[in-house]
Amino acid sequence: MTTPVIQRYEKTAKLSRVVVHQGTAYLSGLTAADKSVGIKGQTEQILARADALLASIGSNKSQLLYVQIWLKDISDFDAMNEVWLDWIDADAPPARATVQSSMALPEILIEVQIVAAV
Numbered sequence: 001m002t003t004p005v006i007q008r009y010e011k012t013a014k015l016s017r018v019v020v021h022q023g024t025a026y027l028s029g030l031t032a033a034d035k036s037v038g039i040k041g042q043t044e045q046i047l048a049r050a051d052a053l054l055a056s057i058g059s060n061k062s063q064l065l066y067v068q069i070w071l072k073d074i075s076d077f078d079a080m081n082e083v084w085l086d087w088i089d090a091d092a093p094p095a096r097a098t099v100q101s102s103m104a105l106p107e108i109l110i111e112v113q114i115v116a117a118v
Contacts, residue, residue: 004021004022005021005022006019006020006021007019007020007021007057009053009056009057010053015028016028017053018053018056018057020057020118023117023118024065024115024116024117024118025054025057025059025114025115025116025117025118026114026115027050027053027054027113027114027115027116028113029070029111029112029113030046030049030050030053030111030112030113030114031046031108031110031111032045032046032108032109032110033045033049035105035107035108035109036107038079038109039071039076039079039080039109039110040079040080040082040083042108042109042110043079043080043083043084043110043112044083044087046110046111046112047083047084047087047112050112050114054114054116057118058118059116059117059118060089061087061088061089061092061116062089062091062092063092063116063117063118064088064089064092064093064094064114064115064116065094065095065115065116065117066094066095066096066114066115067094067095067096067097067112067113067114067115068096068097068098068099068112068113069096069097069098069099069110069111069112070098070099070100070101070103070110070111070112071098071099071100071101071109071110072100072101072102072103072108072109072110073100073109074099074100076109076110077098080098080110094114094115094116
């Protein structure tokens with residue numbers, strides 16, 4: 001029996017930012033680097049980071065399979081979606097869920113987790 005090949009990228013003591021297994025990439029939850037900005041700014045930062053991470057493993061947003069979005073305040077849904085719709089590949093939208101959730105830090109307005117094909 002062979003051990004499955006699992007690739008881990010940007011590892012820390014507590015997580016890998018990206019894990020790839022059998023042609024599927026799993027990105028850890030992404031939050032904005034500059035949390036002083038509003039929901040649109042945080043969303044833009046996260047999606048730019050997602051682009052960079054996907055590119056680093058030979059994938060891109062047209063390969064998204066599933067996206068989970070957590071919002072601190074569900075009233076930010078429409079503003080977040082404005083940024084999302086400008087970013088997403090309209091010909092290849094992923095399955096997606098968006099929920100309201102408490103966040104680990106009070107300044108985090110949004111966290112996004114992505115699963116994509118490689």
